[in-house]
Amino acid sequence: MxxxxxxxxxxxxxxxxxxxxxxxxxxxxxxxxxxxxxxxxxxxxxxxxxxxVDKQDLVDKLIDEVFEELTDTINPCIYIQKKRVKISQFQSMIEAIFT
The missing domain is CATH 1.10.10.60 (Homeodomain-like)
Known part of the structure; x- marks a missing residue:
């Protein structure tokens, strides 16, 4: 549970x-x-x-969260369909990362 x-x-x-x-x-x-x-x-x-634990622990956890969000956003499988890249969705993902 x-x-x-x-x-x-x-x-x-x-x-x-x-x-x-x-x-x-x-x-x-x-x-x-x-x-x-x-x-x-x-x-x-x-x-x-x-x-x-301390200030460095806070930084480490913030970095982990950012990388986790990036990993979730960058998942390449969702941008490929029938061996073709969905350019508009891929472009939106790239814009979201840089924002």
């Missing part, structure tokens, strides 16, 4: 990720602390550590 993730967990992780990305644009990666991320996400540090 598939276990459903609690919406509070999903929301908290989303807030942490958005906070982290905002802070990278504002301060740069090196100068960001866990306290900065937590304050910006409106959570406490302990909550951050319930979800991530």
């Amino acid at each position: 598939l276990k459903k993730t609690d919406l509070r967990v999903i929301r908290t992780r989303k807030m942490i990720k958005e906070s982290f990305i905002d802070l990278i644009q504002e301060k740069g990666y090196e100068s960001i602390t866990i306290r900065d991320i937590a304050d910006n996400a409106l959570i406490n540090r302990a909550t951050f550590y319930l979800h991530y």
